[in-house]
Amino acid sequence: MSDRFIVTGNFTDDPFAIDMAQYIGLREDISDVVSLKTFANSEFCPRYMLDVDDMEHIGRRLEGKIVLICSVSNHERSRNDYAMRNCILARAAKDNGAEQVVLVEPDLFYSAQDRGPHRIGPLEKDRPDIDLKKFDGQAFTSLLYAELLKKSGVDAVVTVHNHSVKVQNLFSEIFEGHFHNLIPTDVYAHYIKNSNFVQTGKDGNNLVIVSPDKGARPFMNAVYEALDLPECKRVVMDKVRTGEREISMTFNPELSDISIEEI
Known part of the structure; x- marks a missing residue:
């Protein structure tokens, strides 16, 4: 073939x-x-x-x-x-x-x-x-x-x-x-859990995954589910375009699992 x-x-x-x-x-x-x-x-x-x-x-x-x-x-x-x-x-x-x-x-x-x-x-x-x-x-x-x-x-x-x-x-x-x-969710999850580069901690208590904007939340959540690490935390950012080539990023506490003080 x-x-x-x-x-x-x-x-x-x-x-x-x-x-x-x-x-x-x-x-x-x-x-x-x-x-x-x-x-x-x-x-x-x-x-x-x-x-x-x-x-x-x-x-x-x-x-x-x-x-x-x-x-x-x-x-x-x-x-x-x-x-x-x-x-x-x-x-x-x-x-x-x-x-x-x-x-x-x-x-x-x-x-x-x-x-x-x-x-x-x-x-x-x-x-x-x-x-x-x-x-x-x-x-x-x-x-x-x-x-x-x-x-x-x-x-x-x-x-x-x-x-x-x-x-x-x-x-x-x-x-x-x-x-x-x-969509490489399984590939990303496997790498995070099995590579020596990422130290996830016990049940993911040393791991935070970040969505750079609301549009990326579905992919972040899919990776989170594939990881199956109950202590892993998720952070969502709000992205606002301030110019043709400029953006600003702010923390979204309502959609995140942790507070800004814990980051």
């Missing part, structure tokens, strides 16, 4: 892509499967490394293959650059006959811009004008990114803990349900 898969990252020697390839049992070095070359004018031009002597299957050598594009960002290039690389990698796969292209992007790009200056979709039908005004003159980049990926040939998207309901809905709609938002 693993011979149906081709794994690539969007930059050379991407450790996430290498780990993914090893996890599904691929033995070939991913750098030998896809060449992430760049033209002298800086344009990205990847090439899926196929049989150079095969003259009978030109443009069809990826038939029956499932291409996994593992997408993370680093400081070498901007997220804008990596997003465009994802689109080109997907198009190259589909132009050469790939059966399916799956984007695995744990931190889904452009999710912060999950609204635009218009009411789009049922979740936005009651948005007040003052909210629309915040995005006046800007682009609805979450929607744009989803549409670009789909047009490029991406068939499914896998991400981790995307907490924007609007982003989840629009990706689910555009990818016809093939959008998978993995």
